[in-house]
Structure formats: structure tokens, C-alpha cells
Amino acid sequence: MSANEEQTFIAIKPDGVQRGLIGPIISRFENRGFKLVAMKLTSPARSTSRSTTLISPPSPSSRVSLPQSTNTTEDMLSGPICAMVWEGKDAVKTGRVLLGATNPLASAPGTIRGDYAIDVGRNVCHGSDSVENAKKEIALWFGASEVLKYTSAQAAWVYE
Ligand code: UDP
Ligand code: MG
Numbered sequence: 601m602s603a604n605e606e607q608t609f610i611a612i613k614p615d616g617v618q619r620g621l622i623g624p625i626i627s628r629f630e631n632r633g634f635k636l637v638a639m640k641l642t643s644p645a646r647s648t649s650r651s652t653t654l655i656s657p658p659s660p661s662s663r664v665s666l667p668q669s670t671n672t673t674e675d676m677l678s679g680p681i682c683a684m685v686w687e688g689k690d691a692v693k694t695g696r697v698l699l700g701a702t703n704p705l706a707s708a709p710g711t712i713r714g715d716y717a718i719d720v721g722r723n724v725c726h727g728s729d730s731v732e733n734a735k736k737e738i739a740l741w742f743g744a745s746e747v748l749k750y751t752s753a754q755a756a757w758v759y760e
Pocket of ligand 2: 727729
């Protein structure tokens with residue numbers, strides 16, 4: 601995988617979907633020059649395991665450890681989410697910069713959370729925090745055939 605092919609898992613949480621922020625959030629990543637390689641609108645299912653910190657994507661039947669707390673689990677289970685994979689140079693770290701700080705009140709204006717959110721439990725989006733976790737999250741939410749390989753027409757104008 602070349603440096604320009606780093607991938608990150610980005611999810612628009614139920615609050616972001618309900619507030620009509622799918623388009624604006626996708627635009628932030630598109631406008632920056634990242635390439636969308638997978639996307640689905642899906643309702644996460646509660647894990648049948650005893651753990652309260654895991655939720656399962658509907659397909660495949662694997663579990664994802666995305667939420668860190670019970671609150672987060674409830675947040676993530678409260679409605680459809682928009683799960684995506686974005687690709688590009690330094691996509692994981694830069695994706696987190698586009699999202700902004702976890703607590704929206706500490707997020708800089710110009711970031712997604714800094715522009716669209718106030719409370720930490722309603723911070724509208726998730727982004728992988730490391731390349732290693734991105735790989736795990738992508739594999740848990742998407743089958744291999746759902747993550748597309750294609751050449752963006754913009755690539756030569758985004759990368760030197
Ligand atoms: N969260 C919360 N209260 C907290 C910390 C986290 O509600 O005190 C929620 C918040 O929605 C956050 C998510 O749990 O986005 C995951 O927490 P993490 O520390 O991984 O922050 P993130 O990676 O999303 O910035
Ligand atoms: Mg996190």
C-alpha cells in the first residue's frame with residue numbers, strides 16, 4: 601500500500617445522521633482531497649455478548665469495539681449511522697484533525713465538531729485513532745469487496 605493509500609474508518613453517528621449532516625461531513629473529506637472508497641447507511645445491532653462496550657455491525661457478524669463507554673454504546677445504537685472508508689495520504693491523522701477535539705466545546709472552529717456540535721455525547725462523528733485501529737474497524741464494518749479500488753480523476757491534481 602502506498603503512502604497515498606492510507607485508509608481510515610469514519611462514521612457519522614446517529615446524531616449527525618438525524619441532524620442532516622451527512623452531506624456537510626462528506627464534503628469536508630471530499631474538499632480536502634480524500635477519496636471515498638466505501639460507504640453504507642446502517643443500524644448497528646446490539647452485541648449479544650455480555651460486554652456493554654461492543655456493538656455489532658449487521659453484516660458481517662463480527663463485533664466492533666468502537667464505543668469506549670456504555671453511554672457511547674447507547675449513542676451509537678440510537679439510530680442509523682453512515683459508515684465510511686476514506687483514503688489518502690495521512691488519512692488517519694488528518695481525518696482526526698478534520699473531526700476536531702473529542703469535546704466539541706474544545707474543538708477549533710473550522711473542524712466538523714467545532715462547527716456542528718456542542719456536547720461530547722453528541723459530537724456527530726467517529727474517526728479511527730491509529731492506522732492499526734483503522735484496519736480493524738474497516739474489517740469489522742465492511743467486507744473486502746465493499747472497499748473499492750479505483751483511480752480518482754483528481755489524484756494528479758491533489759498529489760504532486
Ligand atoms: N465520550 C463521551 N464522554 C466522554 C468521552 C467520550 O460521551 O467523556 C464519547 C464521545 O462521543 C466520543 C466517544 O465517546 O466521541 C469515543 O471516545 P474517544 O475518547 O475515543 O474520543 P474520539 O476518538 O471520538 O475523539
Ligand atoms: Mg476514539
